[in-house]
Every structure is written in C-alpha cells, then in structure tokens.
Amino acid sequence: MEGLKYVGKRIPKKDAPLKATGQAVYIQDLKLPGMLYGKILYSKYPHAKILRLDVSKAAALPGVRAVLTGADVPNNFKFGFLKDNPPLKSGKVLSTRDEIAAVAAITQEIADEAVDLIEVEYEELPGIFDPIEAMKEGAALLHEETKSNVLKLPWKFVNGDVEAAKKESAFIAEDSYTTQWVTHCCLGTSGCVASFDVSNNLTIYSNTQIPSLAQNDFLEALKVFGLKNKRVRVIQNTIGGGFGSKLDTYAYEYIAILLALRTRKPVKVVFSREEEFLATSPRQPTITRISQGCDGNGKLTFREIEMVLDNGAYTSWGATTPSVMMVPISSLYKVPNIKYTAKCVYTNNTYSQAFRGYGNPQATFAIESCLDELAIKAGIDPVEIRRINANEPGEVTPQNFRITSCGLKDCIEEVVNRLDWKNKHGKRNGRGVGMASLIHVGGAARVYKSDGCGTIIKVDDNGKVDVITGSSEIGQGSETIIAQIVAEVLGVGMDDINVINNDTDVCPWDVGVHASRTTFVAGNSALGAAEKIKAQIMEIAAKNLGEPVEALDMQDGVIFSKNDREKNIPLAKVLRKAHYTLGGRMLVAENFYDPPNENFDQTFRGNLSVAYAYGTHGVEVEVDRETGQVKILNYIAAHDVGKAINPMLLEGQIYGGGLQGVGYALGERMIWDRGYLKNGNFLDYKMPTVRDIPPVQAVIVESDEQAGPFGAKGIGEPGLVPTAPAIANAVYDAVGVRIKDLPITPEKVLRALKEKEGQKV
Amino acid sequence: MEGLKYVGKRIPKKDAPLKATGQAVYIQDLKLPGMLYGKILYSKYPHAKILRLDVSKAAALPGVRAVLTGADVPNNFKFGFLKDNPPLKSGKVLSTRDEIAAVAAITQEIADEAVDLIEVEYEELPGIFDPIEAMKEGAALLHEETKSNVLKLPWKFVNGDVEAAKKESAFIAEDSYTTQWVTHCCLGTSGCVASFDVSNNLTIYSNTQIPSLAQNDFLEALKVFGLKNKRVRVIQNTIGGGFGSKLDTYAYEYIAILLALRTRKPVKVVFSREEEFLATSPRQPTITRISQGCDGNGKLTFREIEMVLDNGAYTSWGATTPSVMMVPISSLYKVPNIKYTAKCVYTNNTYSQAFRGYGNPQATFAIESCLDELAIKAGIDPVEIRRINANEPGEVTPQNFRITSCGLKDCIEEVVNRLDWKNKHGKRNGRGVGMASLIHVGGAARVYKSDGCGTIIKVDDNGKVDVITGSSEIGQGSETIIAQIVAEVLGVGMDDINVINNDTDVCPWDVGVHASRTTFVAGNSALGAAEKIKAQIMEIAAKNLGEPVEALDMQDGVIFSKNDREKNIPLAKVLRKAHYTLGGRMLVAENFYDPPNENFDQTFRGNLSVAYAYGTHGVEVEVDRETGQVKILNYIAAHDVGKAINPMLLEGQIYGGGLQGVGYALGERMIWDRGYLKNGNFLDYKMPTVRDIPPVQAVIVESDEQAGPFGAKGIGEPGLVPTAPAIANAVYDAVGVRIKDLPITPEKVLRALKEKEGQKV
Numbered sequence A, B: 001m002e003g004l005k006y007v008g009k010r011i012p013k014k015d016a017p018l019k020a021t022g023q024a025v026y027i028q029d030l031k032l033p034g035m036l037y038g039k040i041l042y043s044k045y046p047h048a049k050i051l052r053l054d055v056s057k058a059a060a061l062p063g064v065r066a067v068l069t070g071a072d073v074p075n076n077f078k079f080g081f082l083k084d085n086p087p088l089k090s091g092k093v094l095s096t097r098d099e100i101a102a103v104a105a106i107t108q109e110i111a112d113e114a115v116d117l118i119e120v121e122y123e124e125l126p127g128i129f130d131p132i133e134a135m136k137e138g139a140a141l142l143h144e145e146t147k148s149n150v151l152k153l154p155w156k157f158v159n160g161d162v163e164a165a166k167k168e169s170a171f172i173a174e175d176s177y178t179t180q181w182v183t184h185c186c187l188g189t190s191g192c193v194a195s196f197d198v199s200n201n202l203t204i205y206s207n208t209q210i211p212s213l214a215q216n217d218f219l220e221a222l223k224v225f226g227l228k229n230k231r232v233r234v235i236q237n238t239i240g241g242g243f244g245s246k247l248d249t250y251a252y253e254y255i256a257i258l259l260a261l262r263t264r265k266p267v268k269v270v271f272s273r274e275e276e277f278l279a280t281s282p283r284q285p286t287i288t289r290i291s292q293g294c295d296g297n298g299k300l301t302f303r304e305i306e307m308v309l310d311n312g313a314y315t316s317w318g319a320t321t322p323s324v325m326m327v328p329i330s331s332l333y334k335v336p337n338i339k340y341t342a343k344c345v346y347t348n349n350t351y352s353q354a355f356r357g358y359g360n361p362q363a364t365f366a367i368e369s370c371l372d373e374l375a376i377k378a379g380i381d382p383v384e385i386r387r388i389n390a391n392e393p394g395e396v397t398p399q400n401f402r403i404t405s406c407g408l409k410d411c412i413e414e415v416v417n418r419l420d421w422k423n424k425h426g427k428r429n430g431r432g433v434g435m436a437s438l439i440h441v442g443g444a445a446r447v448y449k450s451d452g453c454g455t456i457i458k459v460d461d462n463g464k465v466d467v468i469t470g471s472s473e474i475g476q477g478s479e480t481i482i483a484q485i486v487a488e489v490l491g492v493g494m495d496d497i498n499v500i501n502n503d504t505d506v507c508p509w510d511v512g513v514h515a516s517r518t519t520f521v522a523g524n525s526a527l528g529a530a531e532k533i534k535a536q537i538m539e540i541a542a543k544n545l546g547e548p549v550e551a552l553d554m555q556d557g558v559i560f561s562k563n564d565r566e567k568n569i570p571l572a573k574v575l576r577k578a579h580y581t582l583g584g585r586m587l588v589a590e591n592f593y594d595p596p597n598e599n600f601d602q603t604f605r606g607n608l609s610v611a612y613a614y615g616t617h618g619v620e621v622e623v624d625r626e627t628g629q630v631k632i633l634n635y636i637a638a639h640d641v642g643k644a645i646n647p648m649l650l651e652g653q654i655y656g657g658g659l660q661g662v663g664y665a666l667g668e669r670m671i672w673d674r675g676y677l678k679n680g681n682f683l684d685y686k687m688p689t690v691r692d693i694p695p696v697q698a699v700i701v702e703s704d705e706q707a708g709p710f711g712a713k714g715i716g717e718p719g720l721v722p723t724a725p726a727i728a729n730a731v732y733d734a735v736g737v738r739i740k741d742l743p744i745t746p747e748k749v750l751r752a753l754k755e756k757e758g759q760k761v
Helices: A016-020 A056-060 A108-116 A131-135 A162-168 A211-224 A251-263 A273-279 A317-331 A360-378 A382-389 A408-419 A478-490 A518-545 A571-579 A647-666 A723-735 A746-760 B016-020 B056-060 B108-116 B131-135 B162-168 B211-224 B251-263 B273-279 B317-331 B360-378 B382-389 B408-419 B478-490 B518-545 B571-579 B647-666 B723-735 B746-760
Strands: A036-042 A048-054 A064-069 A099-105 A119-124 A156-159 A171-178 A191-196 A202-206 A232-235 A267-270 A286-294 A300-312 A337-346 A431-441 A453-459 A465-469 A497-500 A552-555 A558-561 A568-570 A588-593 A612-623 A630-640 A696-701 B036-042 B048-054 B064-069 B099-105 B119-124 B156-159 B171-178 B191-196 B202-206 B232-235 B267-270 B286-294 B300-312 B337-346 B431-441 B453-459 B465-469 B497-500 B552-555 B558-561 B568-570 B588-593 B612-623 B630-640 B696-701
Touching: A036 A108, A036 A251, A036 A273, A048 A099, A056 A064, A056 A108, A064 A108, A064 A251, A099 A108, A099 A251, A131 A300, A131 A337, A156 A317, A162 A286, A162 A300, A162 A337, A171 A360, A191 A251, A202 A211, A202 A251, A211 A232, A211 A251, A251 A267, A286 A360, A300 A317, A300 A360, A317 A337, A317 A360, A317 A431, A360 A382, A360 A431, A360 A723, A382 A408, A382 A431, A408 A431, A408 A612, A408 A630, A408 A696, A431 A723, A453 A478, A453 A518, A453 B453, A453 B588, A465 A478, A465 A518, A478 A497, A478 A518, A518 A552, A518 A558, A518 A568, A518 A571, A518 A588, A558 A571, A568 A571, A588 B453, A588 B588, A612 A723, A630 A647, A630 A723, A647 A696, A647 A723, A723 A746, B036 B108, B036 B251, B036 B273, B048 B099, B056 B064, B056 B108, B064 B108, B064 B251, B099 B108, B099 B251, B131 B300, B131 B337, B156 B317, B162 B286, B162 B300, B162 B337, B171 B360, B191 B251, B202 B211, B202 B251, B211 B232, B211 B251, B251 B267, B286 B360, B300 B317, B300 B360, B317 B337, B317 B360, B317 B431, B360 B382, B360 B431, B360 B723, B382 B408, B382 B431, B408 B431, B408 B612, B408 B630, B408 B696, B431 B723, B453 B478, B453 B518, B465 B478, B465 B518, B478 B497, B478 B518, B518 B552, B518 B558, B518 B568, B518 B571, B518 B588, B558 B571, B568 B571, B612 B723, B630 B647, B630 B723, B647 B696, B647 B723, B723 B746
Parallel strands: A036 A267, A202 A232, A300 A337, A465 A497, A630 A696, B036 B267, B202 B232, B300 B337, B465 B497, B630 B696
Antiparallel strands: A036 A099, A048 A119, A064 A099, A156 A337, A171 A286, A191 A202, A191 A267, A286 A300, A431 A612, A453 A465, A453 A588, A552 A558, A558 A568, A612 A630, B036 B099, B048 B119, B064 B099, B156 B337, B171 B286, B191 B202, B191 B267, B286 B300, B431 B612, B453 B465, B453 B588, B552 B558, B558 B568, B612 B630
C-alpha cells in the first residue's frame, strides 16, 4: 500500500465548493416549469374516526388546482414494509402524523391557506401509547385485520443453552434498559417533485437514499394506480442529510405523485421544519431486559435479551432493526450462549424507521451498560472484562459471522492509553471514565437479495473520466471516496474525475446508502471498473511502447515502463491512439460488485457482511452533583476501519457520529405525550449544536481488510453506536449511579444521586 | 428479415407526444437560477475600421452585468475551421454579421436596450462581394496574414486523362451553373446557456449537432482563456431543426462563455429570427464550370468541373464541402476520366457552413443538368443515358468507393414507370418531365479520424432498458430508430426503451449528426450493444431452461425454446435471477462501432463510406408561359435506403428533403446585396410552407446493405440532392429553356422564354 497518491490522503470533498458557495441545488431550490406546490393536512387526534371531511372551501380557493383525500387513493393502495400505510387515510386515523388530505396550488402560500380551509369532524377514540399496554390481551387492535398488535416478525436468535449457562455462571448481571425516540434532524428537510410526461412516465426528484428501491416502490404504486408498464426515473437533488431517514418511500412522495397525476403538472411537496419533526420516522424506542453472565475468570458465559419496540401506527423498515441488533447481541465479544427475542408493537404513536446504526445503539447501550455491571459484580476492571472477551481475527461468531480483520483489541488499548484509564478509573470523585465497544457490519450487509452496486466508467480523449455509479452522495462523501479510488487506479488527478451518482436513468443499480456499505461496495465496484479500464489502457500502451503489460505502470496521466521511465506515453495519447484509428474504440468499462456475503437463514445465521467494523469509545466525564449535569472532558473514539481512504472524511464521520451519539446519550428526546409531539422544533428539541461539540479524538486503527477496496471497511454508522453506554459507564464511575434510561438528563442523574444518598442514610 | 416486429414498422416518433404537447424543453424554454441574458451587437458595415467603440452608456444601464468587446477576448482567441474568426472583432470588421460587442443583463429587454446604447464610429472601407473579383491579382486581402483571398485548401481530384477523353468523345456538353445562398430556416433559432461552476468547469446547454466535437472546441477555448485542465459538459436541449447548421461552434457560444466567465452567472444567448437569418451560416453559393462527354453509344467518357465557392469573411466547415462534392463528381454514374478543382474564396459576405447534402446539391445540379444537355446532343433519351451509365453493385469508382448494395437502376425504373415517362417526355407542350439521380454516403463518412459512436445499454429488473447513445436527436428521429433496433434485438416493447442522447457527461462519444450517418453508425453501435446484452440474457436463460443457447429465441419479453415454446421464461425473471443471487450482476453492455470506412488519401481516394445511398427523383411540371411560374404536378422520389427501419420516418425525411429541395430549386434565396442581407425574415425570404408541399410520392427501394443495421443505409440528406436538376430538366422538357442559375424563378423562366422566342424571331 506504499506509494499511494490519492488513497489515504486528506482530500477535500468534491462537492464542498458547490455547497459552500450555494450552487448546490437542494430540493428546496428546484423549480420546474408550471410546477405546483403541495401541502398535507395531518390528523388532529392520535386516534379518531373521521365523521366528515369537507374540502369544498379549499377547492374553491383561487389558485388551488387539486384537493385529494383518502377517497382519491386508487385501489386501496398502501405502502411500507408491511403495506399497512395508505398515503391518505380514510375513515380512521391512527396517529397525529396521519395524512388525511392534500392540496396542490400555484404557490406554497395558497396551498398552506387551502389546507386550513379543509373542515374535518372527528370522533375521538381512546389511544394506546405504550407498547406494553398494546400487547395486553383485549387491547384494542390498531389494524383490525391483524389479530394482535404485535407484528408477525420472526425476531428470535438462539445459540447454545442459556439456561444451562446461567446455572454455571459465577456472576450474572441483569437489568432493564430503555431508550427514547430521537429524530435525524437533517438540515435539509424532506421533499420531492413528482412530474409525469404525456405518456404517464414518472420522474421524481427526491431526497431518497435508495434510488433503485424507490424506483421499484413507485413503479409498484403506479401499477396499483392503474398505470401499467410505465417508467419511473428517480433523480436525487443535492441531499442535506440522510442518516437512514430516507431509506423508505413515504406518504408525501405518493401524495406528490397523486397530485401530479391529477393536475398533470409537476408537484412539489417540501416539509417545513415542523413537518420534518412530526412526519418523518425517528429511531424506535426500546425496552430491553438483559442478563449476562461470566465465569470466575471473567469469561462471558451467556447473554439473554428480551426486547420490546414501539412500532407506532404503521410499519417501515424500523421494524426490521432487531435483525441488526442481533449483530452486537450475538457477536460483540465472545459469548457462547445467546438468546434474543424482540417484539415490535403497534401503538398510536409515530412510526419509526432506520437511523444510523439501525438498532445497534439501542442494543449496545444495554449490552455495554450491563457488561460494566457484570464487571463490578465479578470484581474485574471493565477494561479487563473487555480484553478477556474481545473478538479476534479468524473467529466465527454464533451467528456464523466470519471475522476476518478485527482491530478491537487495538481499539481498547488506544482508549485505555489515551484516556489514562489506570489513573483515572475508580475514583468516584465526580470525575469518571467509561468505555464501550462496538461491532457493526463493515463489508456491506446482505439485507436484500442483492447487496450489489454497478459502475460504468468512460474515459474521453483528454483523459477525463466519468464515473457513473449506483451509489448516492448524501453528504457522506461517497463521490470523493470513489474518485480517489479511481484516480489511484488510473493515475489521473482528482479534477479529472467526474462522479455521476443521482439519476436512475443513467446510473446502474445499487441497493442504497445504508449499512455503512458505500465505500466498501461502491468502492469495490468502482475499483473493478477502473481496473478493467486500466487493463485496456495498458494493453494499448504496451503495443505502443513495445513493452509487456506487466512492465508498465501509470501515474500522473503518464504510462511508463517500470524498468525505464524514459519509455513512456501520456495517457491522453494512448486514448487517442485507441480512438482515432480504423475500428477504433473509446474506453468504457462496467462492473457490478455484489459482495460474497450471505442472507440470514431462518435461524438468523449467515455471514451477513464480508467484513466487520470494530471500535471502542472511551470518555472522561465530570458530573456536577448539584445540577446533575454531565460534562464530557475527554472523548477517545478508536475505530478499526480497515484502511482510511480519506482520513479527513473518516474523521468527519467519527466527529459527526460522536456528536449525534452525545445528543442521544445526554439530551435528545422527542416528547410524544399520548400521541402528541410536544417538542417538534429545534428550539425545544435541543439537538447539540456546534457549541456542544465534545472534544472527540478520532483514532484510526487500520487492520487492512483483504476484501475491502485498498483494505477499507465501512465507517458510516459506527461513530454513534457506543457513545451512550460509554458515557453511562463514565457517569457511574464518576458518581456511582447508573442511568438505564436514555437520555442521561441532569434530572435523572440528580434523582439517582438523591435516591442513592437516601439509601445510604 | 422475416418476422421483424419493430424494425420496418411505421412506429410514431418517441418524442412526438412531448413536442405535440409543448413539454419539450427548447433552449428558449430553459431558465437557470440567476441566469443572465446576452445580446450581441453586429457591425453596421460589411467592411470598415472601428475608430471608436464606447460601451460606457450600456455598462451604466441598470440591470446590465457585463459589456464585452474584442478587447475582452483573451489571448487573441479565434475559432472555426481555419481559426480565422474571433468571437468579438477588434479593429476591423469584415462582414455585417461581425460581432463587435456583447452585453449580459438581468432581462432580455435590458440587454437589447443596452446594445442600442453602444456607440461605434466606423471608417467604411470598400468591400469585395464577388469571389471572382476577390481572386483577381491586386484585390485587397480580407485577412492580411494570408497572401491570397483563395483559401489554401487542397480541393482537387484527377482520375484518368480528361484531355485524351475529350478528344475521343463523340459528344460533349459544356456550360456554367450557379447556385445561391440558402439558409436552414430551423424553426428553433440558435442559442445556448453557458454556466461555470465554482471550479470553472463549464456546462453549456446548446443546440449543437456535434456534442463531442463541441466539447473539444470549448475545452480548447477554455485553455486559450487561461483555464487549464477544466471539464466541459455539453447538454443538448430539445433541438428545433439542425440540417447541418449546428455542425460547428459559433461566436454566440463563445460570447455566452465569456459573459458567463465575467459575470459568474449562467448566461443565455438566443437568436431572434432576424439574427438567425443574419448570423448563422448558409449553404455556399457556387459557380460551376462543367463539361461532360460520351461516346456514340451514350457511354460517359469524362467529367470536368471547375468550381468557385464564396467562402465569406471567415471559415467554417462549409469550406470543406468540395470534398463531399467529389462524391457525385467522381462517382455518380460510371465515368472513367474525372478532373475536379474547387476554390473557396474570402469575400466580405456571410460565411457558409454545412447544409443537408454538404455540397452535393450544388454539384448534382450541374452534373444532372449537363447530363440532360449531353443526352440532347447525343440524341438519347435522358432516361437511356442514365440507364447506360448507372452504377452497379460490385463497382469500384474512381475515388475507390467500393459499391456494395446499389439500387440506382431500380430507382430509375420506379421513376420512369410512375411518371409515365414514355408518354409524357418530349412533348414541349408546357408540361414536361425531368429526372435526376444522386449518390451520397450511406454508410457514414470518415471525415474525422474517428467515425464512431458508442452505446451503453443497461437493463433493470423489470426488463426496462436504458440506451445511452452518443448520437443526437435533432428531430430526425434517431432515438426512435435506435429504440426500434434495440427492441427488435431484445424482444421488448418500444415503451420499455428509454434513449438517453443529450449529455456528454453520460453519453459515449460520437462524431455528430452529419453525413446521414446516425441510423447506420449509431444503429450499428446500438445493435452491437443489444446483441451483447442478449447474449448475456440467453446464457442465463439457457441455464435456467436447461436448453442450449442456440435453441432459444426471445420475443415480447419472453425467452423460449424454438423447439418447444412451452419451455419459456420471462425476461424479467431471467434478469432477477441474474441479479438476486450471490455474486449477482445487473446487465450492462457497451459497444463502440467505428465503421470500416477510410479517410481519403492525399489524392482524395479512399472508401469514404461503408455503403452508398442512391436515388432518383422524377418530376412532372407545368410551366405557365405567361408568368414563368413552374408548377409541380407530380413528384416521384425513389430512394435506395438498404432497408427502411421505420418507413414513416423515412418518408418524412424524403418529404422534408423534397420540400427543402423545391425551395432551393424554385424560390429560396438569401439576397446579400453588397454585404447587406436584404430579406432576412420569413416574410421576405419565402421558404415554402405547408401550402407549397409538392405531391411527393416516396418510393422506398430496399437493397439490403449487408453492413447496415438490419440492412439500412443513411437517408438524412439525399432527399433534396437531385430536386433542383430534376425540376430544371423538366422545365426544359416542358418549354425548351434551361435555367442554369438557381433558383428557377418565374422571372428567369420568363426571360429565358423571351430570349428563346427572340432567337426564333
């Protein structure tokens, strides 16, 4: 890996100048000729019958071009993971984010005004807002066609014999941990513009993270709407943050489509900030009962977890997060006996979706908090119990994950050393240190039947390279990473490379931006395409230089003999020689990379990812015993990333993850009070801002993953996974109280401190 | 060729609904955020010194963002075939279309007003408006750096011994023929929008017919402007007619680029109709001295042509039309001895460019008019002399054209029969019949070093196909033809195919829309790509059906065994099987087709085209002896097209060509009076309209060209090539006068009739 010129370098993001100068076109900026503006009316109540819905005044408002209600949704169309969600609801509403009518008008102001003119008469019904209540026998059913509010999903993993292991364990720690709703807080709110051509083919500009899957979703919707054999083109405008929020298709998109169909005009629906809070799908709240045991030497014997997730009123991909929660549950540290079950339960709350980490933060909060408790019970230093049980290369975990590269032990030591653990731990003097580790998929994740990504590369006569990739730039830097990989292979400059990644008409298929897979999968795909191009170039150059291909190398736009650098030919000359000849050709190559990972079998076993990412976070906190305030004094985030393609972007992922993790750990919470969102704005939601950035020190551990592009593994999600338990463990170390319910607010700390004092008295 | 489902069918144009409903986005419709509007100031005189140019009032007008003059063109940049044309002229102007200043403003109205505020003081100079005058010794030089007004271009072709042949000829006809300026009259006027990103990469939306070559031109310009190593992206909006007018880059494009660079905003320059007449480049006027001879049996012995072309003040590709004029001169009918020279001469007139036929109509007017004269001298029926000398398959012409398919004789017979030649010819009763034939490149034309076109095809899981082609849709129907070819190969429907053909970022290279090459070259390129995809599909299907690939066929989205149609599998299923498997793939294929034709050698020999198109037009006219008016009673246009991929579009080409040819023959003429355009508008220019459509009967002769896609040859240009001489010959047959100067106006006919009567008296 020596002599790399672009890979491993701190190269600024390719899209940075556009974004810094305001030239990037976000959905908010997009305007098509004749475009109308849509607006959605949401339910007033979390659970109610609609007795009367009168849109006549709205329809009569000058400038209004269409008003739709549930009656206008053709053929009972429903979307979502379980197809339980109509884009406009009829008869009954199940949450306060239920869409019941929508308007298209010639200006946004008129659309807003029209929505206010819609008259609705409700009969309020009692709601269920607690998943435990919803599971009780006799609880009213949210969806009458189901026989239970518990979703029929197979979330169960068993390995070994937990009951036997319990009996043999020297120490057992057991407790319940709970987590809250948090939302993605994308700075670019959700939105789309739907437009039909005269043949009823759909073009939709959208913030989606899953262009190819969204294309399929919309195609299916068109079929239900009676439009057979149509084409759907998904174009992604510049996206102002994703974090998993855009891993599904949503009511607002189908509403824009239906309004566009009705009006024969492009229709734009863009969320206000308040709508973004109300009507996007947050991280699911969990109730986790966990018990873990170890033998007398601190070796883990079993892990048992029962989990309940509030699914909300409808089902998106959030209901599948238990499958990813299994990754740390089965495979974080070596644990021979595992039992895990999870239930997703309908309530009249908001419904949840993917959010960075995809369930991993919730599971890891329970595992790593409980592990510290176990260490205390066993009288072992929390570092030591992690060292003893740390994963290692070559291991096969209970879920049959084949661990190739694994830098977990290195990450632990980095944290121990940089945090000065020895001197800082166990003082109980208001200052404390804590740590937590993570495992996550780092070589893609075979959630769908395909986990692939296609790339087409074409090179022009001047050595300029167009890379058409299935992957999407959502701000994470994928186009820069892909350009670095291609530049490295082809020996051309970063400015010579143009990455095209936002249009299903021209971009090959990709499963989407999720599972920290883009650098690994799209990177490998681009690498393969670039190597095909390089082989073509080398073959032509070899003929021209009279040297064997093996003797040649390419750098800075010149191909030369490794034996004699005087023997060289510029790349552009090779390209022209290939092109400007009888029977000439332009160099184009395509490559589809589908990683050799496995779908789970019915027992949830299978090598989900080609490689696994590891990391350990360590924090030093100071707890104010007067206020309960937790202050982060030091934060070490050590990550095994295989290889840092771009250390600057990678650090950005770690800093961003750390900040998001701190928000999750210490303050962020959507307050849904009996179905009503009480803090749906930035003022009340209190996302950490630039003033709250913790002093994160990003430590990159390179384990050189053989299957990764230049050795890289994924790093998109891990940055926030272990933050909350690391902080919870540090708080315990500082003041001796354990907060088991996120977020760790000053109020909770203070209450716990008082209770503890009370006990002492 | 039996059993074809899409090829050979009358399928409506794919873009017709968009155009019919106004959804197509022409350059006129395009609006980018922050866009400014440009306007150009042209010279008041055809030849003058600029003594003073004061832009201060224009620059001071509120809303004006930039005013540029020749002083603002960096590094003495010039463009055009001989790089003799600065986008803004300094010091001296050489024609009334010389650009001397340009404005960018926030509205078009302000830009127009600002241009009027520019003060220019000229010293008028005497001009040269006649190429014959310009060639005289001592004539003032337009470009002082040249030593002669005659361009240094090598237009000369010699075969055999013309002088000896003259002596041996039984009959010789000799005369001079002249042609006029005509302009393309595109209904969509010229225009572009130039836009720079923050890194000074250029995106230009343009009506160009040559996206890849224009990209190179602009890249070169940026280099001269001091912007090295930049990217240029050319996007073609919907184009409202090309006809060759957009085969070069123009001052207005460079002006838009310079204005955009200066203002840092997108700048749009769109021509008014008056500018479109004044400042686009028409067909070059020619003065042709021709002599042809035959032996006693009517067999042609020699053809000698000396030609002078008015090049105007600057040089575009029009100066290279003599190379294409050589095609009929050397190879229309069998002529053993040939001598041809052509001179392009600078004058203070407008400069010329490509126009459908690229010189062929001018040459064929002389050849075919003179051939009738020769027949008369030899006492042979004009049909007979053409039959005797007609080209045949297997022939190698004096320029080394290897004639493969050739339906010329069939075309002649179709005209003879359908026109009832036997009964109508030779009556001199005011009604007459005439005919003329054509040869043109029909299998591309190797003008550049590459004559290729690339195609990328990708197929999605539902069997929807994206065809990314280098070729451009300029209204001629290329995307429909390409879709038909791909649909035929892949056995999918027309609606399943999306053709992407307007963006250099994603489209492979192509040399441009010229030389009737698109169906042949882009068609073959698409055919090859589709066959690669089909091979992949068949291989997968074979595995699934347990049948050998050879036994399979594909139709209507289903692959089946030819032996047992019950053994079948839907295409979409094959695609999903290929994709949704471990190590899966999406089907993508690319193909670059560069035809095996040849660049001319220094003697202008070489097989320029892989195949040659032939045709014969026959007309019956009625000449009003009172008014001189020529009325077309019947018009047979028989064309050897190899194979009609889409007879409806093909007939459209023939009808359109016929109408354009009739305009050229009977009325159209740009009146440039000592450098001033006198009829630069539709009212005075009198292009034929829908009311003037002649009763053209399109006759398709299919000669099944082996090298063509499904047997097809090019047909874009031929439709207007033989129109003028066919009409001239018919006029002669009707009233015994020959008009040798186009257009054949009533005035000229009347004058000729009077002269003839005068002679008789």
